[in-house]
Amino acid sequence: MTESGKVATVTLEGKSASLPVHSGTLGPDVLDIRKITADLGVFTFDPGYGETASCTSKITFIDGDKGILLHRGYPIAQLAEQATFTEVAYLLLNGELPTTTEHDAFVDTLKSHTLLHEQIRNFFNGFRRDAHPMAILCGTVGALSAFYSDANDISNAASRNLSAMRLIAKLPTIAAWAYKYTQGEAFVYPRNDLTYAENFLSMMFAHPSEPYKINPILARAMDRILILHADHEQNASTSTVRMAGSTGANPFACVAAGIAALWGPAHGGANEAVLKMLAKIGSKDNIPEFIAQVKDKNSGVRLMGFGHRVYKNFDPRAKIMQATCHEVLGELGIKDDPLLDLAVELEKIAINDEYFVKRSLYPNVDFYSGIILKAMGIPTSMFTVLFALARTTGWISQWKEMIEEPGQRISRPRQLYTGSPERDFTPFAKRG
Template sequence: MRETVRLKNTGLRGVTVADSAISFIDGEKGILIYRGYRIEDLVAYSTFMETSYLLLFGTLPTPEQLDSFTQQVKAMRTLPGHVIDSMRLWPKNARPMDILQASVPLLSMTKDREEGDEPDRRICLECSIGLIARLPSLVAVWHRIRTGQPILEPDPNLDHAANFLWMLQGKKPDTATAGDLDICLILHADHTFNASTFAAREVVSTRASLYAGVSAALGALSGNLHGGANTKVMEMLIKLENEPDIEQWVAGQLRRGDRLMGMGHAIYKTGDPRVAFLKTMGKRLEKQTVTKWAAISERIEKAALALFAEQGKTTILPNVDFASAPVYHLMGIPTDLMTPVFAISRVAGWCAHIIEEQFADAQGKPALYRPQAQYVGEYCGPMGCEYVPMKTR
């Protein structure tokens, strides 16, 4: 019998698998950079359209380039008729992330430019612009269908974030709220080799289409340990809205070994730089309502950090999901649409990574991902086990 030392499942954390020029994280210093630019500067000076251009093309656009890019996005917001017809047939209680993932292959059936067997950078960029344009429409149209409301046409006079809120809610958002959502989209646009981005890159390394890569990324994002966490955070806040002793509830969660959604991050050890912007945004939005999400969140955070400190776990801090959930809620976005809103933003990063993966070298030949597993199953020698026929078992 052979001796097998079992490997620890680390989820590939700390394992470098490819070069990338798209984004960078310094988890010890709390730094996030897109294409060389600090997230703080992009939030202060950029827009989601400009940030999307930066991620896809690698440089900041000129005014003319940004205008052309924005007009391309606006022109592609309308969904093909067969997509809407299909959505009308789907169960109204289906999970929105499942709807979104199922819709992307439908878009691939009527691409504006047909992808060939060999990847073409120009066509991939055009398809990317189409997905950035249409994912918000998919989310909004599905919500209108499932709630029995008339579908609204995109408004070419509205920018990306404002148009999504219009198509979703049926009313034009105020400038401040639309601006806040645009910042949220910038903050979520890319985050190096997270689970969904890695899924997209792995899939297209087989020379599958950009649409296949984005569909795979959506599947990965839907999980509660990735994009689905913001929904779970909001469910937790709603549950605790009338809880008199939040601190005791937090202590009970941690004592039982249950996960406290929105706390901790695989990379950031001294703080997620996106959280501060979202907290400020949440407090500003809350002034317009009578809710108390900021206060509840603050009590959860303080209680959790105190207990973590007692255990010596000083690197477990609030993450972007903890801070973004109440912001989306205050914008009137339904809880189960919070992860799809994450996808509306992250699709820009996914497409940038897919294109980078497809054209990893001058010949456009991606390295097929093929990791190796250590076999720990039955072992009867190098020739395998003896097969015993059914009648003699």
């Protein structure tokens, strides 16, 4: 962040405040309002923080109007098409792409932390068999601090780095075991001869009684899904991680808080909502009526998986996910799945309908990722878990950046109070 040299002056009831204007590497200039309360006796009102920069960051940049998503300056399309998830994880954590030697060491370190403490197995037995996997994930990640007390020493760089590696390494194991537990199947331990994505698929679908063959097309698809969801600037869950981290909480607790925020259907549950929408439509014959309902503002019907709060043009991740979707469906030979056929037909109609084109309601990453995950045999209850698995890398990178920032303060938003003014207490006897 640099001073642009520009100053905005705000005048209120004879008082004036000079607000410095800061410039980032990319994006619009930002007004520094930190002294507005001291100078004018007021503070700003911004529900949802849609117009407020809560921090400085060097990790991710988004230009929603132009459909741009950069990680440390690299376009998401280049990373998804040419890099592996572990390369992207290293990039997010350290700021630069790794050399071969650095990447090998990074992967070796991750592999040394994929196992869970054996006592953590007992945690799973405490959940009901029909527990939602996100509940299991959130609870188990939060409990990791009970096994790694050194994580509480957030002032120590080595401790922070170790916690980051533990989280990235152990999330696939916890996520896969959450699935296995709900299915009543035996836990499958991680294998260090596999890549990050391959290892997760193995723990999800392998059985102790027979060998599991990795499909390279599906493994690459999973790797891309992880890359495309790795970080997305200051969204609700990332902001939650940063806010929790600002209190000095250990990183396991902070990531558990992020998982809880991601659980909401308006955030991490969007791809699951896509499949629920398709199931509700039922058949291709019902699409015209559904589209008509979407266009009717009074119907309350929404087209899930199209458009994005941030991207006002197109989601740069969607094109990559679309191509991956067709690769997966082709590899699996899926041609007659009614739900997938319905999705393809809905996509075709929506992208050619002037109503949706005019409003830039193009398919987003959630539309295609839900179709891919279903085709791969992953149940909808695991969709948000997969999102959390990918996003953990971004969360812990954002957490480290925040903790290491000089002058970091506890987050404390203000409010516009609309309740009762001060009044005197009335005893029971006088209340009637």
